Amino acid sequence: MSWVDTSFARLGRVVAVCVCSAALAGCFAPLYGDPTVVTGGRNAQAALRDLDIPEIPGRSGVILRNELIYLTQGGGGRAASPTHVLRVALGVDTVPLALNTAAGRPSAQSVTMFGFYTITAVGDTQVIHRGSAFASASFDRTAQRLASDRAVIEAQERATKALAENIVTQVAGWYATRPR
Helix, strand or coil: CCHHHHHHHHHHHHHHHHHHHHHHHCCCCCCCCCCCCCCCCCCCCHHHEECCCCCCCCCCHHHHHHHHHHHHHHHCCCCCCCCCEEEEEEEEEEEEEEECCCCEEEEEEEEEEEEEEEEEEECCCCCCEEEEEEEEEEEECCCCHHHHHHHHHHHHHHHHHHHHHHHHHHHHHHHCCCHH
């Protein structure tokens, strides 16, 4: 086989991949996209606006709830006429990443926030959907106690905000793919 034959074979493969990609391009629908563009599509953002999010205990719970409300309501306010309730149970785990052998304590740690959520219809107790998500953030420990304490708080806030984004993405995916 000559060099020209292999280049034509490669060109044929590239053309075949491009044709297949172009044919499948119509099958893609963005998660938060407009459902009128794609036949049979669902508007996940509109469904997220109908979520009621009750209070979550603890400091991280307040941050998580505020972030969930911000992400689902498009910037603020509560759902005007909620159809579903999103309940979240929050857990936290802190793991040392590096150990300062001279001081005998960790010099870097990671905090992981776990969110276990359920979705129920308003006024109903039967769970329609359940899921879990997590997010991590790391921080450095120093010899200064107040600086270390503040680093823990800021890492928990970062992880909680990332957890809210993960939960909203999972719930939006569920809304977009659930049967009508």
